[in-house]
Amino acid sequence: MSAMPARVVAHPSALRVTVVTPARAGAPSSGPGLHRDDGVRRAPPPEWLLRIIAMALGIACFVALWAFIAKFGRIPQPSAVFKEAARIFADPFYRNGPNDQGIGWNIVTSLGRVGIGFGLAALVGIPLGFMIGRFKFLADMAAPIIALLKPVSPLAWLPIGLLLFKAANPAAIYVIFVCSLWPMIVNTAVGVRQIPQDYLNVARVLNLSEWKVFTKILFPAVLPYMLTGVRLSIGVAWLVIVAAEMLTGGVGIGFWVWDEWNNLKVDHILIAIFVIGIVGLVLEQSLIFLASRIHG
DSSP states (O other): OOOOOOOOOOGGGOOOOOOOOOOTTTOOOOTOOOOOOOOOOOOOOOOOHHHEEEEEEEEHHHHHHHHHHHHHSSOOHHHHHHHHHHHHHHHOOSSSSSSBBBBBHHHHHHHHHHHHHHHHHHHHHHHHHHHHHHHHHHHHHHHHHHHHHHTOGGGHHHHHHHHHHHHHHHHHHHHHHHHHHHHHHHHHEEEHTTHHHHHHHHHHHTOOHHHHIIIIIIIHHHHHHHHHHHHHHHHHHHHHHHHHHHHHOSHHHHHHHHHHHHHHHHHHHHHHHHHHHHHHHHHHHHHHHHHHHHHH
């Protein structure tokens, strides 16, 4: 009798399905056939550091280009200009007469003129912008005047100032006043026009006075536009005063530039250019900071 062949029966519970998943970072390997990446993912550098590096590279490229151009003999080398700047700013407030003063006094004089002219322009331009934006009849009256006078070059107003005031200092302030008006008027008026009509309708229903409408509705809504106009105006004022002082003479950073040109001191002119740029940047950034604190 022959023996029956043995059968092997596989029970379902005996089946095993092995699933291999990628090893997680930092998890130990589960066997000799598995490998893991021991590298650590590093966080990207902070944004402020990248910004500083980019700015430093930009300045380095600028200085390198300046040094390359200076090799042709047209302008002095950066090292010579920086050395002369250190000497000038070692004593910026000396006085050797009315036309021989340190660069510090020239900057202070120019800032004083800008402050007076800009302040007068703000006192006139901001209320005028509110009225032009609030009343359509006034806006129609002012539109052709603004369109006609706004594109006029700032220096075209200087002879009028000299004719009216018979002196260089008030004439320069007058030019600052006129040229600072337009950005404040236009931006303030635009801000008033952007106020939703529903706000004004509610004020009309509540019989609010014009002063209440101004303090509770107009001023808070228009403030961002007004501050933008102020920031633009201070930039225009600083640009204009340099050109005006070149023509009027006396004391001021613009006169200092022109006087150094007459003395053929190109290194001093380059120093003045950097000083004008730095002061303008400080003025603009100060107003941006002020606007963020007020509006924020």
